Amino acid sequence: MxxxxxxxxxxxxxxxxxxxxxxxxxxxxxxxxxxxxxxxxxxxxxxxxxxxxxxxxxxxxxxxxRVPTPADLDRLSLHPDDDLAPNRPGEALHAELDALGAAASARSSASPAPSTSSTSPSSLLSRRWRQDPRQAELLAQETVGDRLDGLEGAGWRVLHSIPLPGAARIDHLAIGPAGVLAVRTLPARKRRVRVDDPMVRVGRAAPAPHLRWARRAAERASRALAADVRPVLAVVEPARLDAPPMPTGVRILRDTEIAVLASLGGVLKPADIESLYATARDRHSWLRV
Structure with a gap:
């Protein structure tokens, strides 16, 4: 068979x-x-x-x-609402946390001063906003995004927070001389990270199939772009990283190692990079993956 x-x-x-x-x-x-x-x-x-x-x-x-031709690019006249290039790292998280913060501020303005014997609902909401785990995730995405953006001088083009059908997202897409990379961010500040493909455990948290999710993101990007896309797991500020040298098909990097990508090449020429970037930044390219 x-x-x-x-x-x-x-x-x-x-x-x-x-x-x-x-x-x-x-x-x-x-x-x-x-x-x-x-x-x-x-x-x-x-x-x-x-x-x-x-x-x-x-x-x-x-x-x-095949790489998109100049004729393909001529058809990509994007409306601002369809252009993903302006997306910040963690764009969706920004929106979610901004909404929560606005709710906390509105509740605080509308509520009377709390008594000394109880905690007001507005204070609880504000505290929840500050302690929300999405804050750490956003910081990690911004860290990885900044390091990927730093590759621009080496000929790379980068997109962040690419929306996919079903509410999924690709954290970062990097297109450069070394090929196309779908980068998944893993926040791990001062915690030990242990990789047992496809599971990844951060600190004392329950293991999660981060490598499977990274492969799936690359798979969907490959279909959208009609190009070979490789998955990368970027681990942010781990105290220790225990991982095999190269899990099948997934590259694992610390956030501080992203700069090494600038020295890699031999896969895409500058014209190919620009063509793929033009396709990737169009929101419509991702609607059927």
């Missing part, structure tokens, strides 16, 4: 057949409109063509995903 499976999907207005591993990772797709089989890493050409054989019609072209 083949380790690959074929799934029909209609994405970005085109009928496609996606080829994926048993864990759901896409390794290729067949675009019936253009007669092209686009190959990603994870499976060989012959293996992909074998599983697609019952579906192929006429002559097909096989190769890596």
């Amino acid at each position: 083949s380790r690959l499976r074929v799934t029909p999907t209609h994405g970005q207005g085109r009928g496609r057949l996606y080829v994926s591993l048993r864990d759901g990772t896409t390794v290729a797709w067949y675009d019936k409109d253009t007669g092209r089989v686009s190959l990603l890493s994870g499976a060989g050409r012959d293996e992909v063509l074998s599983v697609l054989a019952p579906y192929l019609t006429g002559e097909v072209t096989v190769g890596p995903p």
Whole structure:
């Protein structure tokens, strides 16, 4: 039995057949409109063509995903509401915490002064806002976002807080000479982080499948951009990081190690980077992944 499976999907207005591993990772797709089989890493050409054989019609072209052309870019005249480039790191968290803070301020203004024997609802709401765990998550996303933005001088383009269908988000998307990276942020200030693929445990908290979530984000980005996207887990300020050298398909970095990406290259040329960035910043590119 083949380790690959074929799934029909209609994405970005085109009928496609996606080829994926048993864990759901896409390794290729067949675009019936253009007669092209686009190959990603994870499976060989012959293996992909074998599983697609019952579906192929006429002559097909096989190769890596094509990069958008200048003609493609001409069609990307974005309305400001559809442009993701202005998004701040943790954009969605900013909105949630701003709403909570505004509610605390409004309650405080409307409430009479509390008595000495009790705590007012407005004080409780204000305290909850200050202690909300999303504050730490936002700080971590801002830290990683700032370090990724610092790669711009090395030819990288970066987007933050990309919304996906189903209320999911990609924390950061970095496009540069070393390829396309979907970066998931993990706040771990002064806590030990232990990785046992796909689970990650931060301090004494219950383990969570952060590596699975990172792979899934990269998978969805790959479909949106028709390009090979690799997952990265960025661990922010851990006291200790216990992780295997390279979990399958996921790169794990401390936030202080992000700068090393500036020295990597050999995957994308400057024109390719700009083309992919133009596609990625369009909100509509992410509606069907």
